[in-house]
Amino acid sequence: MSMVGDAISHSVLPGIVIAFFITGSMQSVWMLVGAGVLGVFTTFLIEFLHRQGKIQTDASIGVTFTWLFALGVILVTYYAGNTHIDQDCILHGEIAYVPIDLLYTSSGYPVGPKAVIVLSVLLVLILFFVIAFYKEISITTFDPSYAQSIGISTGKWHYLLMGFVSLTTVASFESVGAILVVAFLISPAASAYLLTTDLRYMLLLGAVFGVISAVGGYFLAYWTNGSIAGAMVTVSGVIFAICYLIVRLRK
Amino acid sequence: MIIQSENPALEVHDLTVSYDKKPVLWGVDFTIPKGALCGVIGPNGAGKSTLIKAIMQLIDIDSGYIKLFDRELDAVRKKVSYVPQRESVDWDFPASVMDVVLMGRYANLGLFKSPRKADKEAALKALELVGMESFRKRQISQLSGGQQQRIFLARSLTQNADMYLLDEPFAGVDAATEKAIVEILKNLADEGKTIIVVHHNLQSVENYFDWVLLLNLRLIASGPTKKVFTPALLEETYGGKLTLLAEVSELVKKGEFKAREKH
Amino acid sequence: METLIEFFSFKYPNVKYVVFGTILLSISSSAVGCFTFVKKKSLIGDVISHAVLPGICISFLISGSKDPFILIIGAFLSGWISILVMNKIIQNTKIKEDAATGFSLSVFFGIGILLLTFIQHSGNAAQSGLDTFLFGKAAALVGKDLIAFGMIAILVLGTVLALYKEFKLISFDPQFASVIGLPTKTLEFILISITVLAVVTGIQAVGVVLIAAMLITPAAAARFWTNAFHKMILLAAFFGVISGVSGAFISFTAPSMPTGPWMVMVLSIIALISFFFAPGKGILIRQYKRFVIQRQLLEENLLKAFYKLGENENHPKREITTNDDKLKRSFSSNQLKKGLKKLKADGYIIATKSGWKLTQEGFQKGKRITRLHRLWELYLTKYLRIAPDHVHEDAETIEHVITPELEKRLQELLDFPTSDAHQPAIPP
Numbered sequence A: 001m002s003m004v005g006d007a008i009s010h011s012v013l014p015g016i017v018i019a020f021f022i023t024g025s026m027q028s029v030w031m032l033v034g035a036g037v038l039g040v041f042t043t044f045l046i047e048f049l050h051r052q053g054k055i056q057t058d059a060s061i062g063v064t065f066t067w068l069f070a071l072g073v074i075l076v077t078y079y080a081g082n083t084h085i086d087q088d089c090i091l092h093g094e095i096a097y098v099p100i101d102l103l104y105t106s107s108g109y110p111v112g113p114k115a116v117i118v119l120s121v122l123l124v125l126i127l128f129f130v131i132a133f134y135k136e137i138s139i140t141t142f143d144p145s146y147a148q149s150i151g152i153s154t155g156k157w158h159y160l161l162m163g164f165v166s167l168t169t170v171a172s173f174e175s176v177g178a179i180l181v182v183a184f185l186i187s188p189a190a191s192a193y194l195l196t197t198d199l200r201y202m203l204l205l206g207a208v209f210g211v212i213s214a215v216g217g218y219f220l221a222y223w224t225n226g227s228i229a230g231a232m233v234t235v236s237g238v239i240f241a242i243c244y245l246i247v248r249l250r251k
Numbered sequence B: 001m002i003i004q005s006e007n008p009a010l011e012v013h014d015l016t017v018s019y020d021k022k023p024v025l026w027g028v029d030f031t032i033p034k035g036a037l038c039g040v041i042g043p044n045g046a047g048k049s050t051l052i053k054a055i056m057q058l059i060d061i062d063s064g065y066i067k068l069f070d071r072e073l074d075a076v077r078k079k080v081s082y083v084p085q086r087e088s089v090d091w092d093f094p095a096s097v098m099d100v101v102l103m104g105r106y107a108n109l110g111l112f113k114s115p116r117k118a119d120k121e122a123a124l125k126a127l128e129l130v131g132m133e134s135f136r137k138r139q140i141s142q143l144s145g146g147q148q149q150r151i152f153l154a155r156s157l158t159q160n161a162d163m164y165l166l167d168e169p170f171a172g173v174d175a176a177t178e179k180a181i182v183e184i185l186k187n188l189a190d191e192g193k194t195i196i197v198v199h200h201n202l203q204s205v206e207n208y209f210d211w212v213l214l215l216n217l218r219l220i221a222s223g224p225t226k227k228v229f230t231p232a233l234l235e236e237t238y239g240g241k242l243t244l245l246a247e248v249s250e251l252v253k254k255g256e257f258k259a260r261e262k263h
Numbered sequence C: 001m002e003t004l005i006e007f008f009s010f011k012y013p014n015v016k017y018v019v020f021g022t023i024l025l026s027i028s029s030s031a032v033g034c035f036t037f038v039k040k041k042s043l044i045g046d047v048i049s050h051a052v053l054p055g056i057c058i059s060f061l062i063s064g065s066k067d068p069f070i071l072i073i074g075a076f077l078s079g080w081i082s083i084l085v086m087n088k089i090i091q092n093t094k095i096k097e098d099a100a101t102g103f104s105l106s107v108f109f110g111i112g113i114l115l116l117t118f119i120q121h122s123g124n125a126a127q128s129g130l131d132t133f134l135f136g137k138a139a140a141l142v143g144k145d146l147i148a149f150g151m152i153a154i155l156v157l158g159t160v161l162a163l164y165k166e167f168k169l170i171s172f173d174p175q176f177a178s179v180i181g182l183p184t185k186t187l188e189f190i191l192i193s194i195t196v197l198a199v200v201t202g203i204q205a206v207g208v209v210l211i212a213a214m215l216i217t218p219a220a221a222a223r224f225w226t227n228a229f230h231k232m233i234l235l236a237a238f239f240g241v242i243s244g245v246s247g248a249f250i251s252f253t254a255p256s257m258p259t260g261p262w263m264v265m266v267l268s269i270i271a272l273i274s275f276f277f278a279p280g281k282g283i284l285i286r287q288y289k290r291f292v293i294q295r296q297l298l299e300e301n302l303l304k305a306f307y308k309l310g311e312n313e314n315h316p317k318r319e320i321t322t323n324d325d326k327l328k329r330s331f332s333s334n335q336l337k338k339g340l341k342k343l344k345a346d347g348y349i350i351a352t353k354s355g356w357k358l359t360q361e362g363f364q365k366g367k368r369i370t371r372l373h374r375l376w377e378l379y380l381t382k383y384l385r386i387a388p389d390h391v392h393e394d395a396e397t398i399e400h401v402i403t404p405e406l407e408k409r410l411q412e413l414l415d416f417p418t419s420d421a422h423q424p425a426i427p428p
Helices: A002-011 A013-023 A028-051 A057-078 A087-091 A095-100 A114-132 A134-142 A144-149 A154-176 A178-195 A199-224 A228-250 B048-055 B073-079 B097-109 B117-129 B145-157 B175-190 B202-208 B231-238 B243-254 C002-008 C013-038 C044-063 C068-092 C097-121 C143-162 C164-172 C174-179 C184-206 C211-223 C229-253 C259-277 C283-312 C325-330 C333-346 C360-383 C388-398 C404-413
Strands: A102-104 A110-113 B008-019 B022-033 B037-041 B063-068 B080-083 B163-166 B194-199 B211-216 B218-224 C349-351 C356-358
Touching (some): A002 A013, A002 A057, A002 C097, A013 A057, A154 A228, B022 B063, B022 B211, B037 B175, B073 B080, B073 B097, B080 B145, B097 B145, B117 B145, B145 B175, B163 B175, B175 B194, B194 B202, B218 B231, B243 C388, B243 C404, C013 C143, C013 C211, C013 C259, C044 C068, C044 C097, C143 C164, C143 C184, C164 C174, C164 C184, C211 C259, C229 C259, C283 C325, C325 C333, C333 C349, C356 C360, C360 C404
Parallel strands (some): B037 B211, B163 B194
Antiparallel strands (some): B211 B218, C349 C356
16 A cells, blocks of 8 residues: 555645635645545545556556646646745655744744644544554454454545545645655655564554654754755665665574 | 255355356355355355355345345354455564454454453463464464464454354365364364355365355255265266356456346 | 647747657657556656656766766666665565555655755755756757657667567566576566666656656556557557647647646546547446446347237237336336337337337347247256246346357257246247
């Protein structure tokens, strides 16, 4: 399913532009809604082309996300000048600007950067989802037909999980950009998967690797005067390489 | 030859199933008595696994109905346990033997609850039964084919069901495992539980099963092994493909027909 | 119209460059795209396109120049390395293909972004324009680019032409290819190399993200129109050319519009049209076929009912009123209304004073359907051991499917029967 995450991260672009066009505001909430709708639409379209059109999955993913991304870029160009959105920001968002966009209480007191607040809420939601439904998520991914046979709906849990992937992507790409979100989705998890054989440890270890990449990336960016997001991904790539070597040498 | 049983545990009535619009089971109609240890026998592509999946409602059926203990599946789901083919899952999945066996208890747990002590005990007991208790912390990718099959059976056993449906449990397992599994299944049948097993090897049929279904796109025979496991009926199951039937299946698929017309 | 003429007269050299550049690019990427498509590895183009960024940055850092040839060498190398990394991960670990794809794609790109921003912030004056590699600059192609594109297109297409049958075989059945002694590893190496080349040049026109579409979309669309691989490649290239020319034309008429995204837009529209309307495989065409069959079923079922009603009274062409109880039981009034209208239009029944009557053709057809129904019932009971009281439902569908040729074989197999499982006569 990793590549569906990649597809979603690109195809949310037109959703964001349309949300901006309708509401005329750069409010994160509306952008999230627009992007969320497009994220679900993407998953649906990929499934539809695969099931009804009998197009192999890799091609239906490829056709879907490039089409929607092209649409997004065309819309952005059309409204160019009115928005702060450009494809540059979609491709590599800048986490360094996050503290500038503050959220204020009604009395004008700054609560904190918007992106941080949105992401914190999301983190709590995801933690709740994973802990509360650990059982259901793990059984439907491991053995869907057995899950179905004991009466647990595979489809429902699949779409819930993809919904969360979509939300995470959308909420974070303002900070790190569409493609690098994908790196954060896959790289720490893949590194952890190499080292452990227990799903619980894998979840924990993945989170730890994510944190190390973030902190390490920040310092690497500071040192090289480069993009923070790019540096974080580079660190996560290095972590993966180390895990890969450990596993290869163990054999 | 189709011998019906009185007071059946499983009744399949006039079942037609298509796969990708092509009919793969035609008008299958049989009953299986309570406490039977039943083998589903037939060549590759005969629709054996399809039959099991149709019973478990994992695939849509075109016509007919299925009753378990005289009820719909949803009403008796907790009394029925299904063991999928071993190859159907990714054995690299990060889970231990215990994790997988505990999944058998998930149905009874419901949302938000994690396995209780009693569930863990049930899982341990099942592992003991299949002779795998010392492997409970082992990662599942490190198991042999036979061991994987054993823990799949153990997972099923924790459900304490009254009917077990096993899809090719002997495919790619060692002789010792096969023997152990048959022993367990025979004991279950003696306790009055109904067991249905998709099976390949004709040599062992008479030793393993007391009831046999002979299947090849259509049902050829159903009944006690002694009566229906005969050379003539086997010849009909394995020999002479029904080319006409195959061609008609192809035509149905090409024409975007539904296998059954709905009025 | 005027703009169209103006556009195609190529009065402006710039237009000429853009049109020919995009055409060359489209043809070569569609051709290699067909191979990645049939190998079910369409997303490889996406991986390569993202992975070239670090290569471009490093070769700029080393050479300090923006010469397209030097940058392309760097891009080519890092594109290749990303594919190697991906394959190594799949081979040596338990990580599956899609995760390995996503990993190499995004991590290479992350490293690229880090290097790119490092170069930008280091205040190197010559760096401006490096990021055209990210977004493409189709509308700003110049003569020098055209030469580079042309050479690469010739190289890619020449290789595909020369090694067509070998590539086809290693895509379809690599094991067989190596068994018959083809150097599969070398061929695979060449195929991936020209894919990387096509991607690397394509990026300069449409950008990192959209180049994937130039590979995948024409191939996926072409697949819907043909089952022959060489036709598929030609058709994909043709779709590519259409999109290239239209993209160039759109940004010619509306200069603010980006060429690359419009090319992909046009391609996607072609693909969507193919997915829905291509004869045989299109989604809507299949739906329509189903609808036609439903209507045919109704017509044949009515004729059968007419025939059987007459048969019961030994009066084959009996007049039938629409109030007939038997008809009303088996058909809804809406079905009757529509079906009878169609039957009349087709000349199978004629209206009489009080109802309807079968024509000679209608009678023959009704008889045939009834015969097929009963033949199939007999076949099911005899060969499939299905109980006589269960065969009727099955026969209801099959009677409409059987061809005259199958009918003949069925009769021979059943030894020209005269009565069926329920014992009514099988009409000759």
